[in-house]
Amino acid sequence: MLASQRRSRILEEIRRSGAVRVSALVERLGVSDMTVRRDLEVLAQQGQLQKVHGGAILPGGRSTEEPGFAAKSVRENAEKLAIATEAVRLVEPGMAVGVSAGTTTWTFARLLCDLPDITVVTNSVQVADVFSRRPRTDQTVVLTGGIRTPSEALVGPFAVAAIRSVNLDIMFMGVHGMDVHSGYTTPNLMEAEADRAFVEVSRRFVVLADHTKYGVLGISTIADIDAADVLITDSGLAEEHQQALRERVGDLIVADVAAENDSNESSESEAGA
Template sequence: MSNHQNLLGEQRRALIVDEVRRHGGVRVNELTRRLNVSDMTVRRDLDAPARQGLLEKVHGGAVPASEASTCEPGFEATSSLEPGAEEDIARVAAAMAVPGSAVALSGGTTTYALAHRLLDVADLTVVTNSVRVADAFHTAQRPGGAAEGRPGAPTVVLTGGVRTPSESLVGPVADQAIRSLRFDLLFLGVHGISVEAGLSAPSLAEAETNRRLVRSARRVVVVADHTKWGTVGLSSFARLDEVDTLVSDAGLPGGAREALAEYLPNLVVAGEAADPPEARA
């Protein structure tokens, strides 16, 4: 969608429904940019198709009807929706990685942004169940890549498994590989985070693989922009008190910060903290 500011309400709503069906979900802030209308207009435009059963409104956007907790938008559908926030989060999180350590990265657009930052950390062993994250490291080390010839290039291990719409690998094969490993630090992207449900995923298989990642890590750092707050997926896989640090962005509401502070040892708001927490072995 582009240059649609002069569209009538019915035309905008039809385009929104089409976007939801094609991409598996949309976010309000993305629609305001693409349609060049206000946040309030987009939310009103979502009301009619929601009443008609054409889509279902969720925190921050909409998904196909009856798929609110199980809908998993594809990687392209969620990439670049919060690019500034993701870059801020990636910059702060990368400072937590210790050269020579073993780190794990789950799937997601924020961990993908973080992967590019971790290229500057020497001698990492990186385990990931994300095809996109693994590609980021391998592409950078190819001839002409950003890290070509750089000393201390990371060793990257990609788990096997069944590919999800977000291009993560999940299921028994991934779970078995992760079960046998131990990480100094896990950078975990999430589908949703809330006080009631903790960390959640849109499928049982993805939840189980994430659960295995959490159990294999000495420290768990969740990297999640503010739009993930209040979203609840089909299956919870970790409590908030199992998280060592949450790195989010300045869009995180004050009420969310207060609620999270009761459960998390460390809440870091990228773009507001003068200095990121020092990396710890």
Template sequence: MLARQRQELIARAVEEHGGIRVSELVAELNVSDMTIRRDIETLAGKGLVRKVHGGATRADRSADEPGFTAKSEMHPQQKSEIARTTAELISPGSSVAVSAGTTAYAVAQELRHIKRLTVVTNSPPVAELLFDPEDKDRLVVLTGGVRTPSDALVGPVANEMLATVHVDTLILGVHGIDIDAGLTTPNLQEAQTNRALIRSAKHVVVVADHSKWGTIGLSTIATLDKIDTLVTDAELDEPARREISKQRVNLIIAARDDAPSASS
């Protein structure tokens, strides 16, 4: 059986049953464990299934919107590496907008160590994290708006407030990144508010781990040419790196442990 035929059978089984184990596929297709894992990797890379421990499940739908807590449990090490690297881009005394999302929240944790910051955010968790009534050195501004499952404040109130704001840097978390669809989110209102955040900033820094590449949400926030820098982790594959660099985006690969960051 050809690899394409195997992968079609795997994708069909996942769609019908919601998920399937590697051991079941090995027995059914009479191939090695490693062959099935490679097939699942290929399908996951195309967004057709989601790779999980021991097998595969259905890929996220474009309108699916995981909650903040659920997303916090995904790729924590990579998010931590991205956060430390991104914080190095922020200078003391600057103004920063921080979007909602768990990777942006990880960056906010690192921003606590930078002096004299003004922070604008539509994320209640970020505002709660950074606000300290004893610290007169940091100003935290929280937009109003309607709260989403991903813990973002969105809608007309947030958008109108952001229309009057001008910051040095935006730290933007996203649901997915695709060469054609650009930066995406499953929430239509959040897309509008994120566009308002982009308009408010001189420099746009997108923070996203490697799993976001190839994921497409319901609504496009912006095309890749609208961002300045993308900070991701070392697991982003070489073809994706080349595609991103072609868009003239400053690609920064977050350092692992104490290794230096790599830019292209």
């Protein structure tokens, strides 16, 4: 059995039961204790599970656990940039663009602010700040009001009312978790309501989610998995999970993280030459 197949089996087991023990995996997979521990280490580094004494559990803890913006902003940065690079290609001048809160959408906003003649509607304090630091007369940014969440989203009745008063050509949304059965989820009930409003007013719905979000479950579902017109993830997602998503999502785009890193290194070399 290939390493990728073993790790997929491990993830299937942990998602089914919530936890796995090293001793049980050794018996089921027919490999050594050291091989299993090495597989768990790789999966933990990818954010797909959390190692504990004698085994592993699902990452992210409880379904209402909500990491703050600062904590999430240092995770999977290469993956987020690769995803954002693909996402910005979907935007054209003249569009009304919705951008939800999150660190992946914040990375996307830093590329989006280079595009001309767009109107951005967001409930993210951090996304709005990106545009405020680079003010341009050919761009309009609408920041909703509301109550601030740990992810720096503005939510609640004021935010939902503001969102429902607009019509968007395209909506880019970051999510806490995604699963073919539970859909796109968040640990914050009020944020889910604001996100659902964004989906309702958008002609095209695009989800930005790196591979560590697969199998993660928040308490509230924003939308079914097949509600996304486009899902952009990264090449760290196992092929079998990519296939499961292709069967449900309108268009699955898999960003090549290695290619994006090579491009960045090349640019840095040229700049230093």
